[in-house]
Amino acid sequence: MGKNQLLLLLHFIFFIKLISLQPISTTEFIFNTFNSSNLTLHGATTLDEEHNILTLTNNSAFTMGRAFYTSKVPTRTPNTSKIISFYTSFIFSMTPVKGSFPGHGLVFLFSPFATIEGGSSAQNLGLFNRTNDGNEDNHVLGVEFDVFENPVFSDIDENHVGVDVNSLTSVVARSAGYWDDVKVDKFKSLKLNNGVNYQVWIDYQDSLLNVTMAVAGMTRPKKPLISDSLNLCDVFLDEMYVGFSAATGQLVETHRILAWGFSNTDFLVGDRLVTSNLPSFLPPGTSVFATKRFIIGMSVAIVLFICCALLICVLLIKRRRKMKRDLEAMEEWELEYWPHRITYQEVYTATKGFSDENIIGVGGNGKVYKGVLVGGVEVAVKRISHETEEGMREFLAEVSSLGRLKHRNLVGFRGWCKRERGSLILIYDYMEYGSLDKWVFECDESVMLGWKDRVRVLKNVAAGVLYLHEGWESRVLHRDIKASNVLLDRDMRGRLGDFGLARMHGHGLAAGTTRVVGTAGRPIEEGKPPLVDWIWGLMEKGELVNALDENLKAKGGFDSDEVEWVLRLGLLCAYPDPGTRPTMRQVLKVLDRTPSTDESEGDLLEKMKSSTMWSKYRRGSHKGAHPTFEQIRQSISSSMSLSGSDIIMEGR
Known part of the structure; x- marks a missing residue:
């Protein structure tokens, strides 16, 4: 190799080294309060000016909201496949809405676009929709905090943290909580949507993703909730937007972000978030024993309690004396x-x-x-x-x-x-x-x-x-x-x-029913015969067993002869001519299949077996026509009183 060629090769190697030593662009921000100048808001997301926090969704059903940092952040070294490390921490609160079942959750995410397109509400968390869920072209990494167990996405329970890569089916998930630093094998569960403020730490370095959480104000637990090896080379582009997404469906709760920090270089970025004097969103009735507001209120309440107790005692004594003096006047x-x-x-x-x-x-x-x-x-x-x-x-x-x-x-x-x-x-x-x-x-x-x-x-x-x-x-x-x-x-x-x-x-009174009382029953479907007529028709065809409900037939355990026996007895009890109907004593004996020498009961059994009397009904030779449903309906408004004209036939 000639001298000139050797010098040219050395210059080329030096140039390549110079390029590789160029500094990598990084991003870092800390938001202990939020304003619209450094955030892009979409959907239902708003800035709570009273508390200077981010409200992703309010108390409305079927809504979703997203919030992104205004600028893209570097996620991959230019011209290489090396993923840039990142460290982020945020404080969130999920609060149930009174009178509604809570749901669904929020997601911290990286996305190629700072828009709300491609997401849908309810169990989709505003992250994906039915058509794009699982699409590798999404280029989305999310860490979900989900309070709804959806078998479609193989959720482990209704209170979990999961890592989502281009899909709502998490690659790894754990029940929400943290590991105790003293008793290392003791896991303490946390309920995500009880209104408590929680702090989350998410780190990614050398293809290892760690997710940790605890109650806001606690020291970061040493052992992560999730620690998983994850290759993001095919997921991250050179630059990505970073932010949050949340959604409600028929299940409703409020999702809030109280503080947020992000850095490509500072592992301790979470230590710079303010965790004291945060607004509380605990629902009414939730214990707040550890807050300053409770301590001050308790001091005042003790004094008020003593005064109220004395007042209640005085009122109770007066009430008891009044009850003894003024006995309620009794009606006849x-x-x-x-x-x-x-x-x-x-x-x-x-x-x-x-x-x-x-x-x-x-x-x-x-x-x-x-x-x-x-x-x-x-x-x-x-x-x-x-x-x-x-x-x-x-x-x-x-x-x-x-x-x-x-x-x-x-x-x-x-x-x-x-x-x-x-x-x-x-x-x-x-x-x-x-x-x-x-x-x-x-x-x-x-x-x-x-x-x-x-x-x-x-x-x-x-x-x-x-x-x-x-x-x-x-x-x-x-x-x-x-x-x-x-x-x-x-x-x-x-x-x-x-x-x-x-x-x-009184026994022995001759009577006749003059009107229909009680419940008329459900209306017969339009175009179909009344129930009694339908049963009568089945009997004439010898198909009484077909009157049984299909589910009852499927259950089995019935005797066809007994079914016909009972239904014929029912038809007799509904016969238009009151004089033909059996007494209740006869009905009970027939149901018990009790042998009897009584002539009237023998006649009853013959009536049940005979088809002659049923044909009389069909020809219209009975004394009184069976009332139609329309007749029953028209008389129902005047039948609910206890008038003296409502009586029955002797012995029926």
Whole structure:
């Protein structure tokens, strides 16, 4: 090699070295307060001028917001694939909104663009949408703080921190919290969206990403929450925007950034964030024992508490004296049913002050609460409005009828209570399994009552009605028998309840029903025959078994002959001619398959087997036509009263 060529080679090597020694551009900033001059805001993001903080989303549903540092930051050494180290720390707060379920979370991110395009709300956190999630051309790195467990993204739980690379399916995720510095194996969980201010540290150096978090004001834990080897060569461009994204959906919470620092060179950038005297966004009722505001307020509260306690004592003494002096004037009906009366205080305590948490049902005239009386007795407490005439009628009907009836197939009546200028209250035995309709109409197939259980409950109800018609000193007409008024006790035994429309008649009175009362039932679908006509038609075709619900058929366990037997009995009970209908005693014997020598019961069995009488119905030779649904609907408005004209046929 010649001398000139050697000199040329040395100059070339020197030039390459000179280029490689050129300083790398770096970025560093500290924001202990925020202003619009150094941030780009998108979507729902705003600057809270009162606290000088960043609010990514407010208390609105289906919103998203982003905030970016105005300039791009260097992320890769020019003309190489080497990723530049970065260190960032920020303080955030997620606060639930009263009356809404909280969600969804926020993300610290690197992005090629400082826009909001490409993101969507709810579980997407404003980061991606359905079409671009998982696209390698996104060039996005995110660290998510997610409070919604979405199986679509393989989330580990509903309170986690995850690292996202071009996708919302995290490459690594951990439950939110930190490792104790003293007890190194002790992990302390943190709830992300309880309103507490948390500080986060995120570092990337030599392909190692560390994510650490703790309560703001604490020293940075030594052991990171996440430490993962991550190659970002195919993710980062030479320069990227850095910032935050957050979103709400049907789940709503407020996402705030209180302080933020970023550096390519300073590992301790988080130490320069101000963590004292930060605004508090704890929701009402959250403990704040460690704050100065609490200490000052507590000092004042102690003095006020003593004064209030003395005042309350004086008022209680006066109230008790007044109650002894001014006994509530009792109405005539109260004197008759006094033995069943329970004190209001006992009922109030049993229901925890009529707490909404104790509500187990809502009726037309009030709510039903679960309660526990002194001694641990579980009861159902029905609170009826005293303001309406209908509510008063229902109350008196229940007390006057059910209050004196005792039968294992009737809901047990414990007592009543009347609050001055307030509510009328009825107390019953608590039925563990609720109403029958929840087990036959509004339930999963796995828990739906099978055929045998339904027949057993049918027998229970028939036994209860027989007692009402024949077993007491007066005949009691329930007038509103339906699935929602049949309750199931702990043995799944059917008990008839809700006597709000009940009437009593003396035995031996000749009567005839003059109007429809109670619940007319659900409307028949347009274009389809009434339910009774439909069953009649199936019977004429010999297809009565097809009347069974498809889910019940799938469950199995029924006997086709028994199904036909029960449905024929039901048709007899709904027969247009009242004189043809069976008595409840006959119904019960038929259900029990009890042999009988009684001539009338023998006739009943023949009617069930014969098709002649059914054809009479179809030809219209019956005495009275079965009412159509429209006739029932038109009469319903005038049928809810307890007038003297509402009576039934003898023995039915």
